Amino acid sequence: MKLVGSYTSPFVRKISIIMLEKGITFEFVNDAPYEAQNKIVQYNPLGKVPALVTDDGEVWFNSPIIVEYLELLGIAPALLPRDPMASLKVRQIEALADGIMDAGLVSVREQARPAAQQSETELLRQREKISRSLDTLEKYVADGTLKADELNVATIAVACAIGYLNFRRVSPGWCVDRPKLVKLVETLFQRESFARTEPPTA
Ligand SMILES: N[C@@H](CCC(=O)N[C@@H](CS)C(=O)NCC(=O)O)C(=O)O
The missing domain is CATH 1.20.1050.10 (Glutathione S-transferase Yfyf (Class Pi); Chain A, domain 2)
Incomplete structure (x- = not known):
């Protein structure tokens, strides 16, 4: 998986932490949304980070949606209650x-x-x-x-x-x-x- 983001974004940090806690290996694609030449719109038309690219090439953006996707993988620890x-x-x-x-x-x-x-x-x-x-x-x-x-x-x-x-x-x-x-x-x-x-x- 690839996580597109910048090291200073708190939304990106949230996703990085969740992936680290779950032991999911990922490549970090560093890009800066406020810099003119950034390539983030290739992944998210809104031009915002984080965006997550799965090994199948599917792209997820907006951090709560990415969280939902990561939970659906069923990898421990679960970070949302089952109820x-x-x-x-x-x-x-x-x-x-x-x-x-x-x-x-x-x-x-x-x-x-x-x-x-x-x-x-x-x-x-x-x-x-x-x-x-x-x-x-x-x-x-x-x-x-x-x-x-x-x-x-x-x-x-x-x-x-x-x-x-x-x-x-x-x-x-x-x-x-x-x-x-x-x-x-x-x-x-x-x-x-x-x-x-x-x-x-x-
Ligand atoms: N609701 C979004 C917010 C993401 C967001 O605002 N990210 C900032 C970086 S911290 C960004 O990419 N801003 C670029 C822009 O607004 O054009 C999420 O949860 O992923």
């Missing part, structure tokens, strides 16, 4: 984590524009999305919906989203007053799959 409603709840938290990644990405793109063109209103909207979502996640850890010792699509996505906030220094004070969430992500960050997919600093 459909329990699975949907895990997917809902994945969607929340993906939304944090989206908001982080919009913030980074906005801040990359010339200072005079940046919108403080837009940056504030994105910061508020992130803050509300993190508060919700803190509650999920407090009430046991999310567990630090449980490896599933939700905990992986949450740790990837927060890893991206740390990497891009978006909402740098995110850990203040969210001690349970801090503990959860620190537990996940200790895994080899997370260490191996840390975004490059240079």
Whole structure:
């Protein structure tokens, strides 16, 4: 299998981690969606990463769809519960984590524009999305919906989203007053799959 993506994308990291945890061998095709000459549209007309190319040449894109495909392969460990409603709840938290990644990405793109063109209103909207979502996640850890010792699509996505906030220094004070969430992500960050997919600093 081939995973098309960039090393800095949190969505790509989520998929890389899932494949590493399942022991699926894959070739990483490094391409940068924001660079002019990228070839990502060959795989995904939206020009977004990740895209997964199977050994049969079938292409899957949008990370939740790729997750679904990987789970369908039936390779342990299962990262979604077998019960459909329990699975949907895990997917809902994945969607929340993906939304944090989206908001982080919009913030980074906005801040990359010339200072005079940046919108403080837009940056504030994105910061508020992130803050509300993190508060919700803190509650999920407090009430046991999310567990630090449980490896599933939700905990992986949450740790990837927060890893991206740390990497891009978006909402740098995110850990203040969210001690349970801090503990959860620190537990996940200790895994080899997370260490191996840390975004490059240079
Ligand atoms: N919902 C998509 C989001 C993917 C996404 O936004 N990826 C970013 C990189 S982190 C991208 O490729 N952006 C390029 C663009 O928007 O043109 C997913 O889950 O795969």
